[in-house]
Amino acid sequence: MTAPAERVWICSVCGYEHRGEKPPDFCPSCGAAGTEFKLADAPAGSTTAAEWQDAGASDELAALPVRQIQIGATSIALIFKDGLFSAISGVCNHVGGPLGDGRLDGDHVVCPWHNWKYHARTGQGTCQCKDEKVPTYDVKVENGRVLVNLAEATPRVRTQRAPHPLTRPLVRGQPGGPSISDPLRVVGISTTNMDVLNPRYSTSDRLLGVALDRAKESGAETRLIRLADLKFRACEGYYSKSARACTWPCSITQMDPEDQMTKVYEAFVQWGDIFIVATPIRWGQASSLYYRMVERMNCIQNQETIANHHLMRMKVIGLIITGGQDNIQSVAGQMLSFFGELGCQFPQYPFIAHSRGWSAEDMENNMHYVEDSKDLHEAAAGLLDRCVDTCRALLGVRIGEGELPRGGRKAHELDVHAQL
Known part of the structure; x- marks a missing residue:
């Protein structure tokens, strides 16, 4: 018996070729949904007759x-x-x-x-x-x-482009990813800015270090990413041109091999289970490095919009917010909203925070407050414990798999139209 011929599927968005009985769930080249793939031998219109x-x-x-x-x-x-x-x-x-x-x-x-x-x-x-x-x-x-x-x-001529390494699915408990029983992986993200050659004391970094030490004590694997150590370009607004222009991996990452945002993407999407994101308060907002990072992470959220692809669905997020100024709840609200839109999970009491306030902005004393405060150190360790408990409770649990209802979500046009 003759073996059936291998099927070739072509992404109608970018031309990526996939070989197999059925198309992939998502294009590994541009992130388009599997519905964008067509059989290569599908009948096409005339290419010879004058039209x-x-x-x-x-x-x-x-x-x-x-x-x-x-x-x-x-x-x-x-x-x-x-x-x-x-x-x-x-x-x-x-x-x-x-x-x-x-x-x-x-x-x-x-x-x-x-x-x-x-x-x-x-x-x-x-x-x-x-x-x-x-x-x-x-x-x-x-x-x-x-x-x-x-x-x-x-005719159109395309070269076969190898999928970017960041498109490889490495989900815990699934083929290619760590097993359910392997140690949890905790990533600390420091968003404070400083002269890395002459580092200063950072209250948010100090509490982040306490949380990571607790993670090591619990048997977890850990990584620390200091955004100040990385050289990566600011978001260049490809989403503002078209949702399809905002690709996964990020367009900048694909064009510029020197751009170090790759380390952040790999940690968030492929390696880590738990993330502790630490930020100072700058003029009532999270740090500029935090915003530089999350603007570049719009490509992760955009996969929800254009392909119903959930890249961070089971990740657990905890936050550390410190500063000389107030506005803690507003900063926490923005951060929780952003990571919530990526499909992340949160523990009970998902952030800890500390500030000296408007009238006592004596930062030299603030360093001593954080360094000497047993309460704050215990709080950082407790935040990590809650994140670990939440992550373990979710292992093997199926949340939000498959195609989710898009109504009420970002960038989804409703099935009714206002009468203007």
Whole structure:
């Protein structure tokens, strides 16, 4: 008996090829849902017969050097340069960005999402996509009208890109991840900023250290990540272009191998079970490094939005908040809201905090308060204990698996529309 032919599934968003009986749950390249995969041998439209379609008046279309047009189901980037029209696919090979909404850089169209470049006439890629091509289409002008032949003059060419290591699922109790019986893994995240070559005393760091010491005593594995030690770029707002432009892993991480936010992603998504996030209070807010980190973590939350993919569903979070100023409850509220939107779990009394207040902002004394306070040290250890108890109680428990109802969640349009 002849063995059945291997099926090839192609992600319609980024072109990633998956081989198997059924498509993956999520694209390991761009994070798209499994429903975006189509069989490679699925019937397609004609690519040989001439299909000339009217795109519009030539004088109007010549007003912009590049524009996105839609003819039926075909997206096209129409270019006008040196008095001539040309047309390439309006869909970028990377994650499907609209090339026609980009800009012209010399002879190349630059994708507005992640700056991939393709030659305006040949569709040949350059820089990071030099071995790839987007389809081209024949164009002519007759009687003042621009006509585009929808039969591809040249085909799309993609190179097979290996999945990023951060896309590997490493879930406790599941294949590839640690077993249920393995020691818990605790990560301390220090968000205080300082001169790392000449470190100062930090009250939030001190209590974080107490919590991690308690974790070691309990038999857990531990890691400490000091954001001040890492060099990573600020979020560049790809989500503001399109939810699809905010990829997992982060677009910056994929483009810049020197960006050290990778260490934070790997800890949160793949390695850790419990996270103690410690921050000072700066002008009534969490530290600037904390916000720099969580803005870069929008790509984790965005997987909930675009693919119903839960990357941090069973992670347990505890918070340490200290400072010379008040506003503790507001800082805690923002932090709890953010990690809650990632699907994280919280112990009873999920944060501990301390401040000197508005009138007693004597920071030299504040250091002594924290260092000498038995209560605060016991509180940090107790926070860790509650996180461990919560994590152990959740081992093997199924919470929020599969496709969750999206109503009332971030970035979900309801099935009713306001009458404006």
